[in-house]
Amino acid sequence: KQEVTQIPAALSVPEGENLVLNCSFTDSAIYNLQWFRQDPGKGLTSLLLIQSSQREQTSGRLNASLDKSSGRSTLYIAASQPGDSATYLCAVSTWVAAGNKLTFGGGTRVLVKP
Amino acid sequence: KAGVTQTPRYLIKTRGQQVTLSCSPISGHRSVSWYQQTPGQGLQFLFEYFSETQRNKGNFPGRFSGRQFSNSRSEMNVSTLELGDSALYLCASSLSSGASTDTQYFGPGTRLTVL
Numbered sequence: 001k002q003e004v005t006q007i008p009a010a011l012s013v014p015e016g017e018n019l020v021l022n023c024s025f026t027d028s029a030i031y032n033l034q035w036f037r038q039d040p041g042k043g044l045t046s047l048l049l050i051q052s053s054q055r056e057q058t059s060g061r062l063n064a065s066l067d068k069s070s071g072r073s074t075l076y077i078a079a080s081q082p083g084d085s086a087t088y089l090c091a092v093s094t095w096v097a098a099g100n101k102l103t104f105g106g107g108t109r110v111l112v113k114p
Numbered sequence: 115k116a117g118v119t120q121t122p123r124y125l126i127k128t129r130g131q132q133v134t135l136s137c138s139p140i141s142g143h144r145s146v147s148w149y150q151q152t153p154g155q156g157l158q159f160l161f162e163y164f165s166e167t168q169r170n171k172g173n174f175p176g177r178f179s180g181r182q183f184s185n186s187r188s189e190m191n192v193s194t195l196e197l198g199d200s201a202l203y204l205c206a207s208s209l210s211s212g213a214s215t216d217t218q219y220f221g222p223g224t225r226l227t228v229l
């Protein structure tokens with residue numbers, strides 16, 4: 001059974017500092033890994049998707065790495081801004097019975113202080 | 115292109131009642147998945163529908179059911195509501211092309227409160 005863990009559960013940094021968010025998973029047989037952002041009471045916004053064959057993916061200030069062999073992914077957010085305050089979730093995709101299922105970590109709640 | 119829409123956005127029900135939630139996927143997407151989000155359990159997979167057929171099911175009791183229509187719109191039903199069913203219910207759509215680039219796009223969710 002796939003289990004996804006995100007540590008720390010909460011993080012507070014001053015504006016301008018780089019953010020490093022960690023995600024680990026127990027089963028390396030994944031299809032892809034997605035990072036999402038969730039604002040309070042809202043749905044999920046997809047930030048980055050890393051295919052299982054890739055090592056990293058970049059979008060603007062965001063960079064995500066994937067090490068399947070060790071079951072780890074890291075999301076880097078450069079030069080954090082107060083608008084980056086949100087909960088960040090990672091989810092691994094496994095192909096089950098010809099369907100796509102996401103298993104989520106518990107999330108890291110980020111606060112960027114001005 | 116319009117995103118995933120969910121209706122209603124908020125619902126208040128009492129124990130024992132039943133409720134139906136609706137999800138309209140992104141145009142062209144054939145897969146719709148449902149997730150339950152609670153503070154204690156986080157995000158948990160309920161089920162996935164593809165071409166009007168349930169393809170995967172999570173570990174939830176039979177009170178949770180769903181269906182998908184020919185236009186890919188999906189409904190989720192919860193019967194005999196319990197207090198513990200209070201949660202944010204999210205639906206996600208994807209092309210489900212079988213490619214590892216298959217991205218799931220989430221709707222804004224339906225906040226269900228059971229009193």
